[in-house]
Amino acid sequence: xxxxxxxxxxxxxxxxxxxxxxxxxxxxxxxxxxxxxxxxxxxxxxxxxxxxxxxxxxxxxxxxxxxxxxxxxxxxxxxxxxxxxxxxxxxxxxxxxxxxxxxxxxxxxxxxx
Amino acid sequence: xxxxxxxxxxxxxxxxxxxxxxxxxxxxxxxxxxxxxxxxxxxxxxxxxxxxxxxxxxxxxxxxxxxxxxxxxxxxxxxxxxxxxxxxxxxxxxxxxxxxxxxxxxxxxxxxxxxx
Numbered sequence: 001x002x003x004x005x006x007x008x009x010x011x012x013x014x015x016x017x018x019x020x021x022x023x024x025x026x027x028x029x030x031x032x033x034x035x036x037x038x039x040x041x042x043x044x045x046x047x048x049x050x051x052x053x054x055x056x057x058x059x060x061x062x063x064x065x066x067x068x069x070x071x072x073x074x075x076x077x078x079x080x081x082x083x084x085x086x087x088x089x090x091x092x093x094x095x096x097x098x099x100x101x102x103x104x105x106x107x108x109x110x111x112x113x
Numbered sequence: 114x115x116x117x118x119x120x121x122x123x124x125x126x127x128x129x130x131x132x133x134x135x136x137x138x139x140x141x142x143x144x145x146x147x148x149x150x151x152x153x154x155x156x157x158x159x160x161x162x163x164x165x166x167x168x169x170x171x172x173x174x175x176x177x178x179x180x181x182x183x184x185x186x187x188x189x190x191x192x193x194x195x196x197x198x199x200x201x202x203x204x205x206x207x208x209x210x211x212x213x214x215x216x217x218x219x220x221x222x223x224x225x226x227x228x229x
Contacts, residue, residue, distance in 0.1 A: 040214075048221075049219035049221055049222055050158065050219055051219070055215035095215070097212075100163065100172040101174050101175070102148070103160065104158040104159065105157075106157050107157045
């Protein structure tokens with residue numbers, strides 16, 4: 001199984017500042033035939049289901065604000081929130097969907113400093 | 114508006130069975146691969162199972178293989194999860210999710226509690 005590890009486990013950032021979350025997979029999630037990375041990012045607010053933010057490592061889902069961006073390739077990925085708003089308080093998960101079992105990272109809890 | 118509505122959760126004794134349902138609307142259900150994902154209280158997300166768009170292919174997490182069965186009825190726009198031989202560690206909120214790009218659509222979840 002591909003192990004997905006996020007860092008840090010929790011993060012406190014001031015309003016308007018940048019938040020960065022790292023995600024590492026134990027093996028590459030880059031599909032060589034199409035050069036696409038099968039890595040997604042989700043946001044889960046308290047009491048709600050997860051919401052897809054980013055797919056294929058860097059493609060923003062429709063309706064997601066452009067302050068959210070994803071980058072990386074192979075085994076190392078990053079979610080960046082460029083200017084934190086209060087509404088961004090949530091737990092963020094990365095997930096590889098390259099191969100089953102489709103594993104999630106353990107989550108990163110983002111709070112306001 | 115896209116909707117996924119899970120039902121069928123509840124309290125069950127260890128060794129018991131439950132069948133979860135997920136009713137879909139607002140999108141072309143028969144074109145989407147569908148998944149079940151669970152989340153134990155206060156814990157992270159764990160993928161459980163997937164089924165392809167026509168129901169001919171399925172996959173399971175090792176922790177549920179041989180005990181859980183995923184299925185779908187495209188005529189009824191409904192996804193199912195038959196859960197047998199339930200254990201305490203199966204206690205979780207179970208979400209259904211539709212997969213096109215990533216897991217694009219999620220239901221609100223249904224709570225399954227396995228306890229005597």
